[in-house]
Amino acid sequence: MTRILSVLIMMTALFLIGCGEQPQPSDEGTPTDTTDVSEQPDVHAEAPLLKIGHCRHDHHSAVFISRLRGPEMREEYGIYLEPLGEGFYALIEDGRKVAELEFIPSQGAMNIPNNMVSGQFEVGFGGVIPFAASADQGTGVKIVAPLHSRGDMLVVGADSDVDSWEDFMAWVEESPEPIVVGYKSPKACALMIFEAALDHLGIPYSFHGNQEPGSEIVLYNCQGMGNLNPSLQNETIQAYISNNPSCVLAEHNGIGKCVAELCNLPPGDFANHPCCGIAATSGLLQEKPETVAVALRLFAAATDYINENPTDAAEAVAEALGNPVEVEIASMATSGYDMHVTQEWYDDMEAIVCNMRDLGTFTGPLSEADWEANREVLTDFSLLPEELR
Helix, strand or coil: CHHHHHHHHHHHHHHHHHHCCCCCCCCCCCCCCCCCHHHCCCCCCCCCEEEEEECCCHHHHHHHHHHHCHHHHHHHHCEEEEEEECCEEEEEECCEEEEEEEEEECCCHHHHHHHHHCCCCCEEEEEHHHHHHHHHCCCCEEEEEEEEEECEEEEEECCCCCCCHHHHHHHHHHCCCCEEEEECCCCCHHHHHHHHHHHHHCCCEEECCECCCCCCEEEEECCCHHHHHHHHHCCCCCEEEEECCHHHHHHHCCCEEEEEEHHHCCCCCCCCCEEEEEEEEHHHHHHCHHHHHHHHHHHHHHHHHHHHCHHHHHHHHHHHHCCCHHHHHHHHCCEEECCCCCHHHHHHHHHHHHHHHHCCCCCCHHHCCCHHHHHHHHECCCCCCHHHC
């Protein structure tokens, strides 16, 4: 009886499977999954790693746009970053992971080349002056892309009667004591431009700690951008020269006011001066050229995004730096973001190198006044997208 019962159950089951009507899923309330799995990149796929150093200010905005505007860059450019955590990102191009980037903040642009040489990172966002000084020392550091221009200001106390460069010059001439002007580092672009203006106008100046008789201006090293506004507030200095956003932050917080853009100072050699660039070590250019090239394509897209979406870009940078959005809108408006290699860029860089040479900065190949040879030492733009070269 048991065997007969088992056979009957099996036959019934087969009948139901073969002839029975299968339940049909209802379309109501059931979401349709149209995701094409093949379009989703494998963000954990093996890919070359690139370590990138940068400073926490808005001259390096391409870093922050790349990190915070991934969906928008995917939509507009097809190249973008997917966060992996702990400062690591998957670089996606054409739907495929092609590199992995690690972003490493650095204290001050003047430290970027040294950190590159020591191996802390391979690509650096930093000042063209520190990069030129490093290249002259034979480190193999080369500028691989322009990045940023202008963005340097003269700031005085909020209660000062000075409202322009002309007012500042009158203040210097009339003051019975030297005016103490702060700067963030000896290799800051703002300092070089300010010195060039004083030399052109014949204004005697010297440096704090080595003050010379007859100086009308004493330049004071505040040891970093973060110390400029506190030094102005506690009257250690009476004015300062620096890149934004510290200058706009001074106005926002009622500490100081911006009275002149340094690009407008005499003799007029630095009207659109390069301030920051992207650099790499010569070893990296030989070992990972394709990885550097795709990173440059990413940052070129981010730079275009900044220019096409200035308000949204300022919001992203404000989020990254912890600054008010209105500060970044005003600050970034004083800067130029452009990765194109132009004749103007070369001319401005030549003026910077000549000025550094006149100040006795160089002891290596850049000490020779041969711009064609200097360019070979200082730059390598071969990995930039062709339309930027």
